Amino acid sequence: MKHTRIAAAAAAAFMLAAGAASAATEVVIQYPYGELFNETHKQIVAEFARKHPDIKVTMRAPYESYEEGTQKVLREAITNQMPDITFQGLNRLRVLVDRGIAVGLGKYIKAEKDFEAEGFHQAMFDIGTMKNEVYGVPFAISLPVAYYNLDLVRKAGGNPDKLPTSWDEVFALSARIDALGGDINGMSYTWNITGNWLFQAPVFSQGGSMLNADETKVAFDGPEGQWAMKQLARMVTEGKMPDYREADLRAAFAAGKTGIHFTSTSDLAKITGMIGGKFDLKTAKFPDVKPGVGRLPAGGNLAVILSKDPARQKAAWEVLKFWTGPEGAAIVAKTTGYMPPNKKANEVYLKDFYEKNPNNYTAVTQLPLLTKWYAFPGENGLKITDVIKDHMQSIVNGSRAKEPLVVLKEMAADVQALLPRKTN
Structure with missing residues (x-):
């Protein structure tokens, strides 16, 4: 009889556990760039599962890029097959808000207690704010930096303790490194990185902008854009930059074949x-x-809730909070080269991390220069990105490296024709 009671109790416990498991709310997530973020999300999922057994997180296969991720969500919105949370490039939030796809987070933020104590702050919310509403919370932030192979710097007569601070100095050192001969390249610049990010960077660094204040006219063809395009051409003519794909530029630098490499901090790990x-x-x-006027565009991505189902939306908010909160943010810093925007992550969880990893700290010193990664308005926003990329390619491949201002003029005209026309 005793064994019967024990067996019955065990069965009841099993049924309760099974019931609890089946009652868990599922939240489906999809994110970009698996090669950068697979390990990051894997670790956060494991931590989240230990603390939130009532929510089951399911990960879809990663998007190949920010552009592909945005296009996929736009298609899935038509057939109602979107994930509950999508991680999108900072410059891709605009199209999801304009199409009414992203869910406003204001009511959830307002209901939180001691949110600031958990490292969330207004600057975080500003990055994901459109039309006076928060639609996304930043997950991983990056800025452009220079990577130096100090062995090649030394061989070329450079000083590892006094690296270049101007493009003139960069090109001079790059040319000396290139002159070492063999299969050594002086420099590389990931100009073709997603969203024209490294075209915006030099323009913004001089105080320029992509469009005018009311977004009716191209502004990147002014003095700041002309300066930026000239620097791109000098990378080819003076810096001896090869015409490689982004992944090949990274591989060449990591193999010790390139002296100076410009790209995102996201590539550091x-x-x-x-x-x-x-x-x-x-x-x-x-x-x-x-x-005084120079800024740098914040790269990276933010978490956006897409689910319209109340129960899944509520569970998705808990997931989003954990991913962008101090624990998730600390994992981001330790597994990638991105900076966590969460204050508690930096001040508590990463207290000693930057002292031990000075290469990660370089981007942190540039945080005062942070500005939004610009997204072009209208139905042709993504197409404009490709137009700019195609024009830049003509300089990088050498065919038009000696006429950067002519290329810029043509590029500006092509972009102007794709901008939405304001109606009175």
């Missing part, structure tokens, strides 16, 4: 791992940011 101690690596600030 991957590049460091690829180098594997083959040479001394040091990061440095983006050159020639004009004092």
Whole structure:
């Protein structure tokens, strides 16, 4: 009889556990760039599961890029097959808000108690604010920096303790590195990175903008854009930059074949791992940011809730909070080169991290220069990105490297024709 009671109790406990498991709310997530974020999300999922057994997180296969992720969500919105949470590039939030796809988060934020104590602050919310409503919370922030192969710097007669702070100095050192001969490249610049990010960077660094204040006219063809396009051309003519794909530029640098490499801080963990101690690596600030007016665009991505179902939406908010909160943010910093925007993550969880990892700290020193990664308005916003990329390609491949201002003029005209026309 005793054994019967024990068996019955065990069965009841099993049924309760099974019931609890079946009652767990599922939240489906999809994110970009698996090579950068797979390990990050894997670790956060594990931490979240220990603290929130009532919510089951399911991960879809990663988007290949920010552009592909946005296009996929736009298609899925038509057939109602969107994930509950999508991680989108900071410059891709606009189209989801304009199409009425992203869910406003104001009511959830307002209901939170001691949110600031958990590291959330107004600057975080500003990044994901459109039309006076918060639609996304930043998950991972990056800024452009320079990566230096100090072994090649030394061989070329450079000083590892006094790296270039201007493009003139960069090109001079790059040319000396290139002159070492063999298969050594002086420099590389990931100009083709998603969303024209590294075209915006030099323009913004001089105080320029993409469009005028009411977004009716191209502004990047002014003095700041002309300066930026000239620097791109000089990378080819003076810096001896090869015409490689983004992944190949990274691989060449990690293999010790390139002296100076400009790209996002997001690549730091991957590049460091690829180098594997083959040479001394040091990061440095983006050159020639004009004092007082210069800014740099924040790269990275934010979490956006898409689910319209009340129960799943509520569970998705709990997931979003954890991913962008101090624990999730600390995992981001430790597994990638991104900076966590969460204050508590930086001040508590990462207290000693930057002291031990100075290459990660370089971008943190540039945080006062942070500005929004610009997204072009209208139905042709994504197409404009491709138009700019195609024009830049004509300079990088060398065919028009000697006429950057002519290319800029043509690029501006093509973009102007794709802008939405204001009606009175």
